Amino acid sequence: MSSKPLQRLDRVVIRFAGDSGDGMQLTGDRFTSETAALGNDLSTLPNFPAEIRAPAGTLPGVSSFQLHFADHDVLTPGDRPDVLVAMNPAALKANLADLPRGGTIIVNTDEFSKRNLAKVGYAASPVEDGSLESWHVHEIALTSITVEALADFGLTRKEKERAKNMLALGLLSWMYSRPLDGTEAFLRAKFAKAPEILEANLTALRAGYNYGETTEDFAVRFEVAPAAMPAGTYRTITGNAAMALGLVSAAHRAGLPLVLGSYPITPASDILHTLSGMKRYGVTTLQAEDEIAAVGMALGASFGGALGVTSTSGPGLALKAETIGLGVSTELPLVILDIQRGGPSTGLPTKTEQSDLLQAIHGRNGESPVAVIAPQSPSDCFDIAMEAVRIATTYRTPVIVLSDGYLANGSEPWRVPSVEDLPHLDVEFATGPNDTDADGNPVFHPFLRDPETLARPWAVPGTAGLEHRIGGIEKADVTGHISYDPDNHDKMTRLRQGKIDRIADTIPDLEVDDPSGEARVLVLGWGSTYGPIAAAARLVRATGLPVAQAHLRHLSPFPANLGEVLRAYDRVIVPEMNLGQLALLLRGQFLVDVQSHTAVRGLPFPAADLAEVLHKAIAQTLEGVQ
Amino acid sequence: MTTGTDLGMPSPGGTHGVPRLPEDAPKQTKKDFTSDQEVRWCPGCGDYAVLAAVQGFLPDLGLKRENIVFVSGIGCSSRFPYYLDTYGMHSIHGRAPAIATGLATSREDLSVWVITGDGDALSIGGNHLIHAMRRNVNLTILLFNNKIYGLTKGQYSPTSEAGSVTKSTPVGSVDHPFNPVSLALGAEASFVARTMDSDRAHLTTVLQAAAEHRGTALVEIYQNCPIFNDGAFQLLKDRDEKEARVLTLAHGEPVRAGNDHVVVRAPDGSLAVVPEADAEPGSVLVHDATDEDPSVAFALSRLDDGSMTHIPMGVFRSVTRPTYDDQVRAQVDAARSTGGGTADDEDLAALLRGGDTWTVA
Numbered sequence: 001m002s003s004k005p006l007q008r009l010d011r012v013v014i015r016f017a018g019d020s021g022d023g024m025q026l027t028g029d030r031f032t033s034e035t036a037a038l039g040n041d042l043s044t045l046p047n048f049p050a051e052i053r054a055p056a057g058t059l060p061g062v063s064s065f066q067l068h069f070a071d072h073d074v075l076t077p078g079d080r081p082d083v084l085v086a087m088n089p090a091a092l093k094a095n096l097a098d099l100p101r102g103g104t105i106i107v108n109t110d111e112f113s114k115r116n117l118a119k120v121g122y123a124a125s126p127v128e129d130g131s132l133e134s135w136h137v138h139e140i141a142l143t144s145i146t147v148e149a150l151a152d153f154g155l156t157r158k159e160k161e162r163a164k165n166m167l168a169l170g171l172l173s174w175m176y177s178r179p180l181d182g183t184e185a186f187l188r189a190k191f192a193k194a195p196e197i198l199e200a201n202l203t204a205l206r207a208g209y210n211y212g213e214t215t216e217d218f219a220v221r222f223e224v225a226p227a228a229m230p231a232g233t234y235r236t237i238t239g240n241a242a243m244a245l246g247l248v249s250a251a252h253r254a255g256l257p258l259v260l261g262s263y264p265i266t267p268a269s270d271i272l273h274t275l276s277g278m279k280r281y282g283v284t285t286l287q288a289e290d291e292i293a294a295v296g297m298a299l300g301a302s303f304g305g306a307l308g309v310t311s312t313s314g315p316g317l318a319l320k321a322e323t324i325g326l327g328v329s330t331e332l333p334l335v336i337l338d339i340q341r342g343g344p345s346t347g348l349p350t351k352t353e354q355s356d357l358l359q360a361i362h363g364r365n366g367e368s369p370v371a372v373i374a375p376q377s378p379s380d381c382f383d384i385a386m387e388a389v390r391i392a393t394t395y396r397t398p399v400i401v402l403s404d405g406y407l408a409n410g411s412e413p414w415r416v417p418s419v420e421d422l423p424h425l426d427v428e429f430a431t432g433p434n435d436t437d438a439d440g441n442p443v444f445h446p447f448l449r450d451p452e453t454l455a456r457p458w459a460v461p462g463t464a465g466l467e468h469r470i471g472g473i474e475k476a477d478v479t480g481h482i483s484y485d486p487d488n489h490d491k492m493t494r495l496r497q498g499k500i501d502r503i504a505d506t507i508p509d510l511e512v513d514d515p516s517g518e519a520r521v522l523v524l525g526w527g528s529t530y531g532p533i534a535a536a537a538r539l540v541r542a543t544g545l546p547v548a549q550a551h552l553r554h555l556s557p558f559p560a561n562l563g564e565v566l567r568a569y570d571r572v573i574v575p576e577m578n579l580g581q582l583a584l585l586l587r588g589q590f591l592v593d594v595q596s597h598t599a600v601r602g603l604p605f606p607a608a609d610l611a612e613v614l615h616k617a618i619a620q621t622l623e624g625v626q
Numbered sequence: 627m628t629t630g631t632d633l634g635m636p637s638p639g640g641t642h643g644v645p646r647l648p649e650d651a652p653k654q655t656k657k658d659f660t661s662d663q664e665v666r667w668c669p670g671c672g673d674y675a676v677l678a679a680v681q682g683f684l685p686d687l688g689l690k691r692e693n694i695v696f697v698s699g700i701g702c703s704s705r706f707p708y709y710l711d712t713y714g715m716h717s718i719h720g721r722a723p724a725i726a727t728g729l730a731t732s733r734e735d736l737s738v739w740v741i742t743g744d745g746d747a748l749s750i751g752g753n754h755l756i757h758a759m760r761r762n763v764n765l766t767i768l769l770f771n772n773k774i775y776g777l778t779k780g781q782y783s784p785t786s787e788a789g790s791v792t793k794s795t796p797v798g799s800v801d802h803p804f805n806p807v808s809l810a811l812g813a814e815a816s817f818v819a820r821t822m823d824s825d826r827a828h829l830t831t832v833l834q835a836a837a838e839h840r841g842t843a844l845v846e847i848y849q850n851c852p853i854f855n856d857g858a859f860q861l862l863k864d865r866d867e868k869e870a871r872v873l874t875l876a877h878g879e880p881v882r883a884g885n886d887h888v889v890v891r892a893p894d895g896s897l898a899v900v901p902e903a904d905a906e907p908g909s910v911l912v913h914d915a916t917d918e919d920p921s922v923a924f925a926l927s928r929l930d931d932g933s934m935t936h937i938p939m940g941v942f943r944s945v946t947r948p949t950y951d952d953q954v955r956a957q958v959d960a961a962r963s964t965g966g967g968t969a970d971d972e973d974l975a976a977l978l979r980g981g982d983t984w985t986v987a
Contacts, residue, residue, distance in 0.1 A: 039984060226986075232985070234983060234984050235984075252974050279962070280968075281977065282958070282968070284958060288724065292721060293724035294724075299725055300725035419971045420971070461733065461736055462645075464691075467711055468713065469713070470715055481663065
């Protein structure tokens with residue numbers, strides 16, 4: 001038991017920041033696990049450079065991990081941290097502007113050498129020149145304390161210094177009353193084959209914890225009570241992990257083998273890594289020679305009756321376009337995961353953006369409609385993956401899933417569903433003739449459609465009597481033979497579009513959240529902006545103003561009631577991390593003058609910024625300004 | 627079954643795992659493999675001869691028709707699957723090897739064939755071709771080489787000789803051509819052969835060997851385009867010329883050029899065609915398709931200097947090495963057997979829970 005007074009907080013935002021090699025992502029991950037185990041709700045935002053190791057101590061090399069945890073439900077990783085852990089001057093400089101005055105800074109003074117200060121343009125140490133007096137600063141020699149704590153270890157100085165992130169984790173764990181046993185178990189597993197490194201890390205972790213307890217620098221420690229959450233078994237999960245689990249679950253429920261064709265690309269690669277370890281669940285992962293081959297392998301597998309999936313990010317989606325078009329033309333199930341990042345071209349590989357929406361919906365030659373859906377939180381990636389498989393197998397169509405870097409790497413608690421509660425995904429292959437020829441003989445017609453879904457039969461090789469040829473050339477309705485007939489092409493083009501349109505029959509209506517029932521302004525988003533938008537709506541409502549919120553998970557086709565929802569409000573605000581791609585679609589399809597609010601900073605919207613936009617819109621509506 | 631060339635070691639054949647017709651089933655005929663679609667190549671196209679040879683040869687495999695799949699890219703030859711009454715996919719330009727890799731890897735019970743051309747396989751699809759070969763996916767790839775773009779009406783291809791005057795090169799092409807056999811050997815394809823559209827017997831023998839090979843079999847087929855590159859291989863067909871120019875490769879036999887020339891191997895490893903009378907005793911190259919080292923096969927492929935003076939025909943290389951698809955499936959099987967069998971609902975539940983959970987009452 002601690003001897004120091006305990007102060008209760010309802011929420012805390014901590015940002016760990018350091019050099020790319022300082023282990024900040026690991027530190028953040030471990031603090032997240034400790035926090036989850038305590039039952040707080042939480043949301044995280046890892047933020048790191050594309051360079052694996054940028055020059056040490058420089059601004060481009062700064063890597064950070066932000067965690068928001070609370071005794072109530074958490075919607076975002078937090079706009080601004082309450083606590084900044086800065087492992088070097090670069091980390092301080094890169095992050096200080098985000099820290100509100102009065103916030104807490106923990107600096108590793110060992111790294112504030114003349115040389116390191118000069119690297120980032122500090123003439124004098126900000127710790128000593130009074131420039132941090134508006135903040136509460138804890139100056140701690142994290143590196144030397146770590147080295148001292150490990151004095152008895154037969155390790156090099158460098159190896160000892162490397163454990164300083166564990167010392168910082170131990171200290172923060174003490175400050176916020178987090179248990180250490182989860183991290184200890186983690187370290188034991190991670191360093192099972194390196195006992196001395198393991199002991200060094202454990203020692204540093206405990207030394208950090210004890211430092212908080214003994215030093216007079218910390219007068220109080222804090223606690224954040226568990227959040228009230230629905231009963232169940234929980235774990236923390238990132239978007240990419242949830243996506244992988246969703247695919248495996250969908251394949252399991254559908255009784256299909258899962259074949260992932262993929263080419264490594266940030267921030268999607270973790271899906272390939274995760275699925276490559278799930279072979280026992282009937283998962284085959286093929287690391288292809290390029291993005292085009294990756295989707296080709298997936299489509300080939302789908303032709304053979306497997307669940308073909310490919311994972312990528314924006315540049316890869318561009319390369320896959322022609323093969324996705326082949327999927328549209330051959331009408332085979334195919335799931336394409338686009339974990340969006342900043343564009344165009346290579347853009348910002350490790351930063352988030354929502355700028356592939358139009359590419360997903362329109363980015364192919366010809367009239368080439370596909371289904372497009374987007375998850376709204378890390379854990380929703382699980383449900384969206386299952387939905388993608390449902391649509392792909394039911395309608396025999398490519399489905400593009402638009403996640404993004406924020407969802408992919410961000411984590412939150414997830415109530416683990418029970419297998420029996422997962423959707424049933426019944427898939428039926430064609431087994432025999434489905435038509436008769438002019439003479440009344442039974443025949444198989446590969447493009448004879450289901451009257452309800454307009455889906456064609458999925459007739460897989462190996463099925464006797466159903467031998468047929470498909471391809472990218474236009475084919476005759478019903479028979480599937482090559483056809484250049486003008487009327488047939490017009491008909492087939494409309495049938496392919498009609499099939500996608502009919503998906504709307506099986507998706508839920510768009511729900512609007514308006515607790516007051518009096519809102520005249522609707523804020524409508526899609527994908528990963530759900531958390532910031534919901535948090536902004538909460539801020540607005542807390543000031544007594546009504547605002548309605550709705551969020552699209554289905555983008556092609558839209559929910560059937562979308563037009564009705566849009567027309568029910570005086571004003572519709574559409575925040576997007578692009579330059580207004582959804583807004584363009586809404587205006588084009590519904591002739592509603594939606595107001596676009598956009599930012600492409602590679603980071604999620606701060607909720608406070610969105611709240612301001614909403615406040616302004618509400619005020620203008622009340623004043624009758626159009 | 628063995629590979630096309632007897633390696634003297636046990637190895638499953640190329641169609642191992644593919645369902646066969648019962649022994650007592652009526653013998654399949656060419657008609658069984660002929661679809662109801664009208665063939666639409668130009669009159670005199672070499673593709674007709676290859677189609678006839680394939681339709682005539684497929685029944686000999688004794689496989690169930692529904693377990694055979696032809697995947698093609700784009701180009702004249704890529705219409706091939708429409709004319710065979712098997713499963714087929716006429717895909718997109720250059721991508722057939724990738725699509726076929728996904729299919730073959732996920733379905734052990736299929737015999738998967740790729741139909742491609744010199745532009746499809748070596749230009750737009752070059753990357754997929756070399757990677758399929760290095761991986762050694764169990765595919766039989768028929769590469770129709772007519773040294774021209776036919777479907778787009780006569781531009782030079784990656785196998786056209788430098789200096790070729792075509793629609794897009796009015797003063798001659800400056801591209802150095804690929805030799806497809808050299809390329810395949812460089813990618814360490816486990817089976818590499820060359821044959822010709824007009825030689826039905828040789829074509830059939832090579833196809834047979836390719837089909838029986840487990841792994842990627844690359845068969846280059848010299849194919850005449852009567853419209854845009856007529857007579858490209860005439861020297862190899864001409865009664866008076868072919869004897870000296872075509873070097874027929876047979877495993878275990880000396881490599882000869884006509885009646886009076888042989889291929890000899892110099893001490894530095896290089897190959898040359900010399901009059902038999904001048905050859906040192908013991909220096910005549912005896913063809914060994916099973917040589918693990920592709921160097922000699924590569925040197926044989928380089929006897930063709932572009933002038934068609936010496937063109938080796940037949941199986942350059944046929945070696946056994948584990949296939950990509952067999953190994954991928956073996957890894958899945960191993961994960962299942964060490965993990966306690968195929969995953970059931972309980973296993974999935976455990977996977978979803980992961981290692982670190984907490985309970986809210």
